Every structure is written in C-alpha cells, then in structure tokens.
Amino acid sequence: MAHSFTAGYAHFVFSTKGREPIISTDTKRLHEYIGGIVRSEDCSLLSAGGMPDHLHLLIHMHPSKSYSELMRVVKSRSSAWIKETLPENSAFGWQSGYGGFSVSRSNVDAVREYIATQAEHHKRLSFQEEFIALLEKHGIEYDPKYIWT
Numbered sequence: 001m002a003h004s005f006t007a008g009y010a011h012f013v014f015s016t017k018g019r020e021p022i023i024s025t026d027t028k029r030l031h032e033y034i035g036g037i038v039r040s041e042d043c044s045l046l047s048a049g050g051m052p053d054h055l056h057l058l059i060h061m062h063p064s065k066s067y068s069e070l071m072r073v074v075k076s077r078s079s080a081w082i083k084e085t086l087p088e089n090s091a092f093g094w095q096s097g098y099g100g101f102s103v104s105r106s107n108v109d110a111v112r113e114y115i116a117t118q119a120e121h122h123k124r125l126s127f128q129e130e131f132i133a134l135l136e137k138h139g140i141e142y143d144p145k146y147i148w149t
Contacts, residue, residue, distance in 0.1 A: 004063065006063040007060075007105050008060070008061040008063060008102070009046070009058065009059070009060055009061065009102070009103040009104070009105065009108055009111075010058075010059050010061050010067060010100055010101065010102060010103060011056065011057070011058050011059075011099075011100075011101045011102075011103050011111050011115075012055075012056070012057040012058075012059065012067070012071060012074075012098055012099065012100050012101075013054060013055070013056050013057075013098065013099040013101075013130075013131060013134060014054065014055060014071070014075065014094055014095055014097070014098035014099070015053050015054035015055075015094070015095045015127060015131075016052075016053050016054065016092070016093070016094060016095065017092075017093035017094060017095055018095075019053045019054070019095070019127060019128075019148075020053060021051070021052035021053045022052060022053075022089055022092065023050065023051070023052050023053070023054075023055065024052045027050075029085070030078065030081075030082065031045075031048035031049075033078060033081050034048060034055075034057065034074060034078050035048070037073060037074050037077050037078060038057075038059055038070070038074065041062070041065055041070055041073055041074075042062035042064070042065065043059050043060060043061050043062050043065055043070060044059065044060040045057060045058070045059055046058040046059065046060055046108065046112060047111070047112045047115045047116065048115070049115040049116055049118050050115075050118055051118055051119070051122055051127065053127055054127050054131075056114075056115045056118065057074070057115075058103065058108070058111050058112055058115055067098075067100040071098045071100065075094045075098070078094075079092060079093055079094055099131060099134055099135065099140075101134060101138045102138075128148070131147075132144075132147070
C-alpha cells in the first residue's frame, strides 16, 4: 500500500491549576486560540468547551502526534496566551496532567454533544466526579491518592 490512512480521534480533559474557576472570560477567543495551536500541530480541533475550572477538547489527531506532546504544546502555549491577553489572570496555570481518551468515529458526534452540554451536565456532577467517571468508563487504572496532586 503506497499511503497510510488513519482516523484517530481523542477527547482531552484537563483543569486549571488547583481547579480554580477562572476560565470565565472570553472562552470563545480561548477556544479559537487553542484551535490555532492544534492546527499548527497538524491536528484538527473538532469541539472545545468546559466550565470555569476545566476544559474539554475533541481533536482529530495526526498520526505522527502523541497525546503527551500535543497536550504539552496546547497547555504551554494557551497558558502563555491567557497570561498575556487577560492580565487579570497573570498567575494562570493548567494542572500538570490531563485525561486523554480515544474516540471511535462512530462516537464523535456523541462526544461533541457531551462537550457542548457541559453546563447542564455539571448541575448534577462535579468536575472530580466527571473525571473519575471518564477514567472508569475507559478502563484507565488510577490511584485516588495521586489523581488530584
């Protein structure tokens, strides 16, 4: 076969440092900026959303990119942009880790809807409960002692 063909989709979830609720201003611009970062890494941002203390991204991954490298670039560049663009958030930071979950093509629309309805979803569930539910749904082992450090 002369070419490689892939269809890799990922749902990323990460929070602000200390889960501080400070992503409340200008989220549209933040999502657009992150979309630019993702495009610069040869990937595509399909959906972005979240709450004041965390962010969800649905990304079509380029086959040469790893989850860890993409998240390192997205988080470092977006953090710098937030500090420069929104002076009231000069101490902004993302948590050190993230959740990365593979998504089949048949579930892309469901994840997109899940991201779009975060406000409604969080009337029933905290970010911590949501994150642990995602880990369990995807069969990812974790130690509760270290998950929030």
